[in-house]
Structures are given as C-alpha cells and as structure tokens.
Amino acid sequence: MTIKEGSLEAPRREPIDWQDADFHDRDAVDAELARVFDVCHGCRRCVNLCEAFPTLFDLIDESDTMEVDGVDRGDYGKVVEQCYLCDLCAETKCPYLPPHEWRIDFPHLMLRAKATRFKEQRPRWRDRLITSTGLTFSTLSAPGVRQLANGAAKLSVIRGLGERLAGIHRDAPLPTFHGRRRRAAARQPLDEPVAGERTSGRVAVYATCYGEHNDPQVVEDLLCVLRHNGIDAKRLDDATCCAMPKLELGDLDGVAANKDANLPVFLAAIDDGYDLMSIIPSCVLMYRQEIPLLFPDDEDVARVKTAFFDPFEYLVARRRDGLANLDFKHPLGKVAYHAACHQRVQAIGQRTREFLALVPDTEVTMIERCSGHDGTYAVKAETYDKAMKIARPVVRMVRDADADTYGSDCPMAGRMIEHGLDDGTAATHPISMLRRAYGI
Numbered sequence: 001m002t003i004k005e006g007s008l009e010a011p012r013r014e015p016i017d018w019q020d021a022d023f024h025d026r027d028a029v030d031a032e033l034a035r036v037f038d039v040c041h042g043c044r045r046c047v048n049l050c051e052a053f054p055t056l057f058d059l060i061d062e063s064d065t066m067e068v069d070g071v072d073r074g075d076y077g078k079v080v081e082q083c084y085l086c087d088l089c090a091e092t093k094c095p096y097l098p099p100h101e102w103r104i105d106f107p108h109l110m111l112r113a114k115a116t117r118f119k120e121q122r123p124r125w126r127d128r129l130i131t132s133t134g135l136t137f138s139t140l141s142a143p144g145v146r147q148l149a150n151g152a153a154k155l156s157v158i159r160g161l162g163e164r165l166a167g168i169h170r171d172a173p174l175p176t177f178h179g180r181r182r183r184a185a186a187r188q189p190l191d192e193p194v195a196g197e198r199t200s201g202r203v204a205v206y207a208t209c210y211g212e213h214n215d216p217q218v219v220e221d222l223l224c225v226l227r228h229n230g231i232d233a234k235r236l237d238d239a240t241c242c243a244m245p246k247l248e249l250g251d252l253d254g255v256a257a258n259k260d261a262n263l264p265v266f267l268a269a270i271d272d273g274y275d276l277m278s279i280i281p282s283c284v285l286m287y288r289q290e291i292p293l294l295f296p297d298d299e300d301v302a303r304v305k306t307a308f309f310d311p312f313e314y315l316v317a318r319r320r321d322g323l324a325n326l327d328f329k330h331p332l333g334k335v336a337y338h339a340a341c342h343q344r345v346q347a348i349g350q351r352t353r354e355f356l357a358l359v360p361d362t363e364v365t366m367i368e369r370c371s372g373h374d375g376t377y378a379v380k381a382e383t384y385d386k387a388m389k390i391a392r393p394v395v396r397m398v399r400d401a402d403a404d405t406y407g408s409d410c411p412m413a414g415r416m417i418e419h420g421l422d423d424g425t426a427a428t429h430p431i432s433m434l435r436r437a438y439g440i
C-alpha cells in the first residue's frame with residue numbers, strides 16, 4: 001500500500017468523542033498514544049514547537065530499542081504534561097490530519113490523555129485553583145483582598161513560600177488584580193450602526209476573566225476603538241470564564257458547565273442583533289473551535305461560533321466594506337507585534353498587522369513564535385524555566401526590533417515578553433496602540 005505524505009483535501013479538525021465510553025479508557029488511550037508517537041518519531045517536523053516533542057523524542061532515543069516500543073507506557077504522561085494545547089502542531093505543521101488516513105490530531109490526543117488522567121486521579125489543589133479562573137480571580141480582585149494579593153506578589157519571602165507550598169514559581173509573572181470596572185467607555189452619540197457584509201455593526205464584548213480582573217483598561221480601549229468606528233459596542237457583564245484553563249487540565253465536565261453558564265448570555269446578545277468579540281484570542285478560539293468540536297450537534301453552540309470575532313478581523317472586515325474609521329491622528333512608529341498562537345490557529349490571516357499598518361508612519365515587525373506563557377505553563381514551578389526558554393527567541397526579536405512600542409494580541413503573552421525583557425518597559429495591546437493612534 002502506498003502511503004500519501006499529505007492530502008489534496010483541506011485538513012480538518014474532527015469532533016471530539018469525549019462522551020464515548022472508549023474516550024477515557026486507559027488501554028485505548030495508551031494504544032492511540034503509541035500509534036501517534038510512532039508516526040511523530042518518523043516525522044519529527046514539530047521538534048522545535050514546544051517541549052512535548054523533544055520530551056517524546058528523548059524518551060524514544062534513550063530507550064533500548066530506540067523505537068516507541070522501548071518507551072515505558074508510564075512515561076507517556078511526561079509528554080502529555082508538556083502540551084499546553086496551543087494547537088500549532090496541528091494547524092501549522094501536521095500533514096496527517098484527517099482526511100489523511102493516519103488521522104493524526106496531536107493536540108486532541110493530548111486533550112484525551114489529559115482528560116483520562118483527570119478522571120483517574122484528582123488533580124493537585126494548585127491546579128484546581130489556577131484553572132478555576134472565574135472564582136479565583138473574582139476572589140482575588142475583591143476589595144481588600146486585591147491589595148493584599150498584589151502586595152504579596154511583590155514580596156520575595158511570600159513568593160518563596162508560594163513556590164514551596166503551592167508550586168507557583170517565585171519568579172513567574174503574576175497578573176495584577178483590579179476591581180471590576182463597570183464604567184462604560186466614553187460614549188459618543190452614534191447614528192444607527194451600519195451593517196457590513198459580515199458584520200452587524202453591533203458588538204457585545206466578552207470581557208473574560210483577564211479583562212474583568214487583570215487588565216480592564218484593554219477592554220475599555222476596545223470599546224472606545226469600536227465606538228470610534230461607528231459600532232454600537234457594549235460590555236457583556238454576566239459571562240463567566242471560557243474554561244480554556246479547564247480544557248488544559250482535561251476537566252471536560254468543567255468546560256461543559258462554563259459553556260452552559262455562558263450560552264444564555266451570548267445568545268441573548270445575538271438575538272438582540274449583536275456580534276460577539278473578545279480581546280483574548282484563547283477565549284475566541286474556545287467558542288470558535290474547541291467548544292464546537294466538543295458539542296458538534298448543539299445548534300446554540302453553532303450560533304455562538306458564527307457570531308464570534310477577533311477584534312482586528314472585525315475591523316478589517318469593516319474596512320473592506322468602507323465602514324472603518326481611518327482618520328488617525330498619531331503615528332505609532334516602529335511596532336514589534338507578536339502574533340498570538342491562539343489567534344494564528346484561527347486561520348483568519350494577519351489582520352492585526354494589516355490594520356495597524358494603515359496608521360501613517362507606522363512600521364510593523366511581526367513575530368510568529370510562542371511567547372512561552374501558555375496559560376498556566378509559565379506560572380507552575382515545574383515548567384517556568386521551560387516557559388522562559390520558549391520565550392527567549394521572542395524576547396530577543398522584540399529587543400532586536402528596537403521598536404517604539406511592542407505588544408501581542410494576547411495580553412498575557414505581552415506580559416511574558418515584558419517579563420523576559422525586564423527593562424522597565426511595558427507591553428501595549430494592539431487595540432490600545434490603535435486607541436493612541438486615533439488620539440481618543
């Protein structure tokens with residue numbers, strides 16, 4: 001039989017059978033891991049994407065047989081632990097995704113292995129805490145608590161204790177907690193919004209845990225930029241976490257619970273004529289790809305998927321319809337822009353760069369590598385050093401760009417670059433750059 005290297009048909013991600021009896025069966029999972037590891041061993045295209053592949057190839061190369069059959073099944077988990085579900089291997093490298101007969105979807109196999117481990121053993125309390133972002137972040141941003149939390153994060157004694165007792169690396173970049181901002185961004189009188197070919201001109205912004213509790217300014221900036229573009233933009237106040245951290249932990253029931261909590265909020269906005277948007281690419285990806293693949297027959301999930309936009313994808317669509325505001329007041333100069341992995345895998349094109357480049361006297365250098373933040377990967381004691389190693393090339397590229405401003409679509413990736421640079425400069429989200437360019 002001749003094996004094809006690729007396929008003429010477009011690769012696709014397939015629905016995840018997580019409610020199937022076999023999905024969490026340890027023997028079935030290990031057999032599939034062995035099958036896929038063997039293909040990866042022969043291919044090795046993804047060796048430089050993350051630590052999962054080098055871990056796998058080291059296990060194979062150091063085994064007696066130098067093949068997958070020489071690797072102890074008990075060590076498969078070492079590979080799984082290094083995967084933070086960025087999706088890059090599947091979306092940018094792998095020629096063996098379905099419809100190829102080998103049907104390799106490495107991130108979704110990692111997800112299955114994580115979900116199986118989650119069922120088999122109760123996760124550490126640290127992991128339950130840092131993946132329950134909705135509850136944890138609400139608690140830490142409460143009046144009185146946030147001052148303590150923000151202060152403690154700066155004390156080396158406390159950070160040392162946190163590393164020993166909770167497994168949060170003492171040097172990890174931790175978010176700052178803010179109070180919930182209910183104040184609406186400066187409203188301008190709006191005419192009736194004009195619909196474009198794909199856009200309604202009405203946007204409900206899903207602030208997300210990070211936007212609510214750690215960086216409310218960037219949500220405010222997004223609302224201002226949208227309104228400056230004649231869009232009727234409002235903040236959705238009652239939505240909870242998208243559950244990407246729970247997905248990373250393998251807690252699929254937790255993902256389902258958050259989805260059930262958020263869907264009525266999103267559907268009400270859609271019924272009122274609003275498109276949906278989030279400033280965090282991972283949260284957009286959850287509703288555009290991961291949740292639809294986990295609930296392929298759910299019509300409400302499908303409606304939400306169609307309604308969700310990336311901010312710059314929306315602005316570029318409005319520009320193509322002649323509806324964007326291109327009256328920029330200030331140049332941005334040299335911009336070092338990091339394209340976040342969870343935005344890149346949405347296959348929407350380089351929309352952030354495209355729109356920023358419209359600002360006169362602006363030169364955008366785009367960086368397409370993992371920043372190393374990767375959800376909880378950069379804060380855990382056991383993976384912080386690896387995260388910093390992954391971040392190093394991006395930090396070097398930002399430094400070499402000698403830019404007037406730098407930032408990422410993902411505010412957490414921006415903070416990671418800032419942490420790596422450690423020179424007193426601060427990352428700026430591209431939407432905040434745009435607000436500055438508009439002079440609003």
Ligand code: SF4
Binds near residue numbers: 087107110
């Ligand atoms: S999804 Fe990302 S982290 Fe996981 S194996 Fe693929 S490239 Fe590595």
Ligand code: SF4
Binds near residue numbers: 089096
């Ligand atoms: S995930 Fe695909 S491209 Fe990457 S090493 Fe495995 S087989 Fe090769």
